[in-house]
Amino acid sequence: MTARSLALTVNGRVRSLEDVPGSERLLDTIRWRLGLKGTKEGCRSGQCGACTVLVDGTSTLSCLTLSHEVEGSSLTTIEGMADDPVGRVVQDAFARAGALQCGYCTPGFVVALVGLLRERGQSARAEELLADLAGNLCRCTGYLSIARAVALLRAEGP
Amino acid sequence: MASFTLVAPSSVDAAIAELRTGAPGEVAVLAGGTDLLFALDGAKASPRRVVSLRRLPWRTLDWNGPSLTVGSTLPLRSLEQDPDLASRHPALLEAIRAVGSVPLRHRATLGGNLGRAAPSSDLIPVLLALDAEVDLVGPTGARTVPVDQFVLGSYRTALASGELIRSVRFPEPRPSAYLWQRVRPANDISQVAVAAAYSPSDGRWRLAVGGIPPRALRLPEAEACLRSSSPTEAEVRNAAERATGRPGIVTDRRASEEYRRYLVGTLLDRAVRSAVPSANGGR
Numbered sequence: 087m088t089a090r091s092l093a094l095t096v097n098g099r100v101r102s103l104e105d106v107p108g109s110e111r112l113l114d115t116i117r118w119r120l121g122l123k124g125t126k127e128g129c130r131s132g133q134c135g136a137c138t139v140l141v142d143g144t145s146t147l148s149c150l151t152l153s154h155e156v157e158g159s160s161l162t163t164i165e166g167m168a169d170d171p172v173g174r175v176v177q178d179a180f181a182r183a184g185a186l187q188c189g190y191c192t193p194g195f196v197v198a199l200v201g202l203l204r205e206r207g208q209s210a211r212a213e214e215l216l217a218d219l220a221g222n223l224c225r226c227t228g229y230l231s232i233a234r235a236v237a238l239l240r241a242e243g244p
Numbered sequence: 245m246a247s248f249t250l251v252a253p254s255s256v257d258a259a260i261a262e263l264r265t266g267a268p269g270e271v272a273v274l275a276g277g278t279d280l281l282f283a284l285d286g287a288k289a290s291p292r293r294v295v296s297l298r299r300l301p302w303r304t305l306d307w308n309g310p311s312l313t314v315g316s317t318l319p320l321r322s323l324e325q326d327p328d329l330a331s332r333h334p335a336l337l338e339a340i341r342a343v344g345s346v347p348l349r350h351r352a353t354l355g356g357n358l359g360r361a362a363p364s365s366d367l368i369p370v371l372l373a374l375d376a377e378v379d380l381v382g383p384t385g386a387r388t389v390p391v392d393q394f395v396l397g398s399y400r401t402a403l404a405s406g407e408l409i410r411s412v413r414f415p416e417p418r419p420s421a422y423l424w425q426r427v428r429p430a431n432d433i434s435q436v437a438v439a440a441a442y443s444p445s446d447g448r449w450r451l452a453v454g455g456i457p458p459r460a461l462r463l464p465e466a467e468a469c470l471r472s473s474s475p476t477e478a479e480v481r482n483a484a485e486r487a488t489g490r491p492g493i494v495t496d497r498r499a500s501e502e503y504r505r506y507l508v509g510t511l512l513d514r515a516v517r518s519a520v521p522s523a524n525g526g527r
Contacts, residue, residue, distance in 0.1 A: 108250025145347040220430035221345020
């Protein structure tokens with residue numbers, strides 16, 4: 087087992103982590119080493135989207151990513167969304183649409199949607215955004231209110 | 245999950261040397277890692293050492309005349325977003341969009357999908373229909389292998405000891421289509437998938453079926469039924485019937501043989517019709 091130091095920018099702050107094993111997953115680094123519990127562990131096998139974070143601005147499944155593979159990257163988790171203009175708008179739309187029931191999937195949905203809006207900007211239609219969110223599961227099956235949040239976003243920006 | 249040592253060599257030669265530090269099964273290659281980490285959790289793989297390709301200069305995409313060369317570690321999402329892919333290789337775009345989800349495709353790679361050679365691969369049937377060529381590098385130099393000679397079986401490839409996939413080349417744009425049937429659109433595996441492509445240079449069709457273990461296959465008997473770029477109703481029907489009746493369509497936990505035969509015929513019929521050049525905007 088090689089254990090090495092790992093530098094990451096996490097929600098805008100530079101963090102230096104020591105003794106991170108090569109086999110450690112980004113999800114575990116975020117939750118247990120950085121203590122950021124907003125990122126959720128769902129299936130741990132890339133099938134539910136609950137653990138989605140932004141790596142250099144693009145949505146990434148933290149359960150299927152080794153931490154050292156994103157060494158030097160800028161990481162944004164749900165905790166960083168309050169400081170992100172797109173993140174604030176998306177969270178506000180989720181709140182106004184009541185787009186959550188138990189809330190477990192919500193951080194993954196919000197982060198994945200922010201990633202899509204950054205990637206596709208104003209041009210993406212609501213139905214395209216929803217199709218590209220198909221990898222995020224809501225076990226409460228509250229999809230209609232999530233679709234309403236996306237419709238609100240499209241009606242009002244960003 | 246068992247622990248392993250992760251190494252990220254910064255040159256191709258160093259990566260090849262790393263591959264030879266252990267027996268097969270002890271050393272694993274990591275491109276995007278989405279399938280490897282999934283396999284590690286299911287205890288389908290238990291390497292002692294994992295060789296990451298992230299520092300190799302293979303995250304590339306090059307259009308060169310008619311041919312497209314995709315570096316093996318380019319994220320699928322980057323290929324998906326190439327502005328020319330939809331018009332030149334529509335089947336490849338459809339197949340990429342069938343892989344996992346957007347966040348998964350930000351890391352998953354064409355080289356990784358091909359190197360794993362899962363029977364469920366959405367990309368391999370399209371690679372077969374587009375006559376893709378696989379560029380390899382290894383201890384004795386470089387070589388190029390046609391994709392139908394590269395994928396040998398379920399999780400089996402022609403990669404020799406110490407060899408890596410450097411890139412995948414698509415020789416020419418082809419009117420093409422890729423259609424699948426599965427339970428969920430995202431993060432699921434196709435019960436059956438069909439790729440159809442028409443080659444303007446030799447005037448022949450390529451048809452391939454995927455989603456059926458052990459591996460994706462070309463369908464030469466069905467291809468022979470299609471006699472022009474715009475095959476007749478009868479030709480398409482004959483091709484679908486030939487494909488439906490072919491041996492090797494099996495039952496597993498995803499679908500019965502009977503249902504798969506139905507899907508092969510139906511999807512093949514629709515794939516050929518939607519790939520017909522005129523139906524695709526006269527390319």
